[in-house]
Amino acid sequence: MRNRRHIYTAVLAMSMLLLMLMSGCSISLDFSFGGFSSPKPEGSSLFGNTSYPDWEENSLDNSDYLSSLDKKFTYYPTSAKNKLYRDEQELYQRILARIENDQFTFRFEDISNDTFKAAYYAVLDDHPEYFWLSKSYSYGEYRQGAQSVLKVEPSLFSDDTATIHQAAKDLEKAVKNIVAGAEQQENLFYKVKYVHDYIIDHTVYDTESMEQVFDAGESIQLHAATAYGCLVEHKAICSGYAAAFQLVMQRLGIECGRVNGMKRSETAESHQWNYVCLDNEYYYLDATWDDPVRPDGVQTRTYEYFLLSDDDLAYTHTIDEDQNVPVCSGTKYNFYVYNGLYFITYDFDKIRTVADKMAADNSLTVKFSVPEVLSAAQNDLIDNQRIFSIGYITGHITYSVSSSGCILTINY
Template sequence: MAKSRTIKTILCTAAIIGMSFAASCDRVHFSYKTELPHQSAPGYAAQYSADDKSPAGFQNKRIINISCDEKRYHCGLLDASERILYDSFLNAFLDFEESVNVHGFENDRIYYVRSCVLRDFPEIWYIGNGSITEYHKNGSVIDKEYVIEYLYGIEDIRNMQKEIEANVDRILESVDPEAADYEKLVFVYETIIKNTSYDQTVYEIVESDGDDSAVTDSASVYGVFVKGKAICEGYSKAAQYLLGRLGIECGFASGTAKKDGVAHAWNFVTLDGEPYFLDLTWGDPVCPDFPGSAVLYDYFCITTEQLLNTHVPDPAYPLPNCTAKRYEYFAYNELLLKEYSLQAVFDILKKAFALNKESACVKFADDKELYKAIKDLIENEAIFSLLQRIKEEGIKIDTGSYFYTLDDCNRILTIYPKFF
């Protein structure tokens, strides 16, 4: 049988098979007036009074408020007066109140603070844009309120929250509470990617019938944990939510893809006191040729320097400067080769395929070593001899065909064999 290979190239633009990962986030708007929000706060033992009823119909009103916590990243970007407004928004959203008094604040700052709350709390996914009402007397503004828009009815939100929580609880049952934070992070990253499909049709649905709920769901934790479909914001919010439940600090980041300016979202996470960037959407290959559970690690725990090669952060929300490299996926897992050798690649592939992983990835220290590997493994077809050696050691893989991805921006080569 003739040997065959399928070439899949990921350029610096993060494009794969003619489709840009960034394009998978097409038309998601992250300006503070249009950002889509997200669901309810676990981990807070709020107390309720059964006698209280909010105007919006929430029958149990909390008697303990949640305050702005600097561990919530975007809260820390605000000044003292804005943090008070942050608290008002947060508790109003959780209590399903009708409005928030915003007198004394400019409209752009009102929406900015509101956005900071939603960026810090992926649990609050059910809030729409809302509106601002001013009250005038003798030509002067005497009061101002932000009228909250709920994307669904209160009872619907409660039921949807129950669906989310039930599925999240099932996911977290698989986590060893004694596992290191890094292992928990890998679990969350892989679990979301393997169980979520990128929702490429969401905008076609909106354009055809005006169903805004399609975007709402796909941009939220509900899309990931209940529907199994999401866009980049949904992936990022789901990671933030699960990691928060596991006690790992994780923030939401947004901006654009560097190549074409398409809006995009990703995360930053703290391990051992050091921040790293994480992009789940670009870790999920959007291509029918890939195995259903294929995962890419090109943007797993990367530095600011690496991020800026392909991402442009929104300057309205300053991000942490990530310089640590300890937990960068390839370095931590000894998949970074300073020098190319056939034996070194064999060892990496064998280890991965012995664990029944659907792919094996190698990162090279510089372009010279990367292209030495490409010439030998791909052009000279040395990869077939490696696959044969692996098969001879009892690992059941197809030695006659494979496909690969090449991320030449990050110097990463990933091999996908076929398993029997």
């Protein structure tokens, strides 16, 4: 009778366990049945028959090896790693060690899912080269003796390691090609411009993938959201553009990160772009929005969002509040400032000088400090038709004002 009671209790407990697992619950259980025991099979777990014979003394957690990773990668005060608590930074290194050694299922003892998520997300934010790992993952928590065990399985680019390795090689080849071209440019401005232009000229915005994101949210793993999608498959959404730009900047030794936020409009949409540090000053750069498609379907390249300050960005973007983004106060390398196309006040003679320099393009594009100054220029040049006092501008013209209200373009 006594043995029957133990058997009944065990069957009931296991039935409850199966029910919870089928319902998708994350569980932490520690069953103990008095007088009913048996040796634990080697390598067994609630998650299958995977064996971890050397996890407790794993060489990947060796302090010397973990320290060596800091020599391989460059981190800045703005890096996601440096925004973590100490225990999260230590886990960051352990996660990094496993990724570097092709371990894509993670098992950690006495680590909570919250701690893992903070460290894991920071790794992916700092390392766009790990495109095969998604921020979406499944996990289980259970007890093994006196210890709590967390097992994590991220969504992957592919379940085949060989496929991941080949894709990584393809991305590395593409990055080296862009870096080689950028390093031939005459100065820092033109290096950044080369990367900006290359990404835009070789990438098509993937509208279909964006629609899938709206339908499925972050749970979906899309190539177009990665540096690989942008630089190898040449199709991307905003996060793919941003990851690609960050990766190439990092390889050039230029501090760069990604920013999450929203489009400033009545129908606010989530968006991602970059910040970059040039000569110790920070700027924003949005390659996605500098890659528009005209109403006639022709893809174009602009510089409206090339190296902006906080004041510039505020006209069109909002930044998510939970981010520690650097203050972007740089102006020197803004496209319009650098090329003498920026004006604090409206002066017709100065505009005419710029028009003469741009005459071969049959267009005139200038940026003003605030929308009110642009309005004054528009009133004089367009409404009062003073633009036609420039001898070579005759006949029909078209003009447009940027979404920020600060850039005026006149085509003739």
